[in-house]
Amino acid sequence: MDINIRKLESSDRTDDFDCGNASLNEYLRRYALKNQRRMFGVTYAAVSSAEQPSKVIGYFTLANTSIPRQGLPEDMLKGTPKYSGLPAFLLGRLAIDKRFQGKGIGEVLLSRCFEHCLAISKVSGARYLIADAKPTAITWYERYNFQRLEGNQSGDSVKMFVDLAVVASAIDHKGAGAPVH
Amino acid sequence: MRTVKFQADLASTDELVLNTLMEELEVRSKADFLAKALALMNWAVKEKKRGRRIVTIDEQGDVLRELVTPELERIAPEFDLPSVSTTWTLQEVESFGKLASGEKPKPTSHLIRAMNRR
Numbered sequence: 001m002d003i004n005i006r007k008l009e010s011s012d013r014t015d016d017f018d019c020g021n022a023s024l025n026e027y028l029r030r031y032a033l034k035n036q037r038r039m040f041g042v043t044y045a046a047v048s049s050a051e052q053p054s055k056v057i058g059y060f061t062l063a064n065t066s067i068p069r070q071g072l073p074e075d076m077l078k079g080t081p082k083y084s085g086l087p088a089f090l091l092g093r094l095a096i097d098k099r100f101q102g103k104g105i106g107e108v109l110l111s112r113c114f115e116h117c118l119a120i121s122k123v124s125g126a127r128y129l130i131a132d133a134k135p136t137a138i139t140w141y142e143r144y145n146f147q148r149l150e151g152n153q154s155g156d157s158v159k160m161f162v163d164l165a166v167v168a169s170a171i172d173h174k175g176a177g178a179p180v181h
Numbered sequence: 182m183r184t185v186k187f188q189a190d191l192a193s194t195d196e197l198v199l200n201t202l203m204e205e206l207e208v209r210s211k212a213d214f215l216a217k218a219l220a221l222m223n224w225a226v227k228e229k230k231r232g233r234r235i236v237t238i239d240e241q242g243d244v245l246r247e248l249v250t251p252e253l254e255r256i257a258p259e260f261d262l263p264s265v266s267t268t269w270t271l272q273e274v275e276s277f278g279k280l281a282s283g284e285k286p287k288p289t290s291h292l293i294r295a296m297n298r299r
Binding site (some may be wrong): 010013014029030033034067070075076107110114128144145147150159161163165169170171172178 | 251254255256269270271272273274275276277278279280281282285286287288289290291292293294295296297298
């Protein structure tokens, strides 16, 4: 199956997308394009190019966010600009249609997300990628160096982050890599 | 009122539907028909923006069918945008500070694979 990853388009078929999570389905169907037009978040879709119009089989949404300075250790803040927050990227959502899960499409999407973050961070500062992970997805994110943060009070998601310097070091990395737990 | 020219290619089957509808609705021109169709679509979009459903009801007031189209489903209620939590608890910030200022982790084998896909 030929899969293409690109920005979500209004002609893309999203009506029967089902990742098993109603809010992620609804976001794609009803809000993703709207937020994209308003420039509040860009949604990238994995589409099957064999079907016309293109059917969305997975997506992620990328936006910007910031990490509050208050509470960060002095050592970490030394020499950093005195912004109210440290600039970062927000992986707002990432979902794969149930019929295509377990085929490595999530990794392809995440890889594209990392590439965008690294490219953007060359022209506008941002060091970390933040994700609000559903509890069932934590282990999956940890495989890609995301670290979970303690202290979430909502219970339905867990904040995680990955250092883009670590992501950059994985490019052309020689060696086996750290073991995945 | 200023007017603009509008031209469209229609499938022959759609032309048949158009002519039948114009006759049934007693609409004399295609321009008039288009204006009425636009008004109807505009109303549907406004209702969806208010978070309402568009349904047909029978004489007893029972709902028979709901109008659902991919296009109308894309209209998001303006008062109910879903949010991703971007607020941070102090504990989360401290947890982040501890992890981010510690020793940088080595890239995992999955990350290396992801970043070297060609």
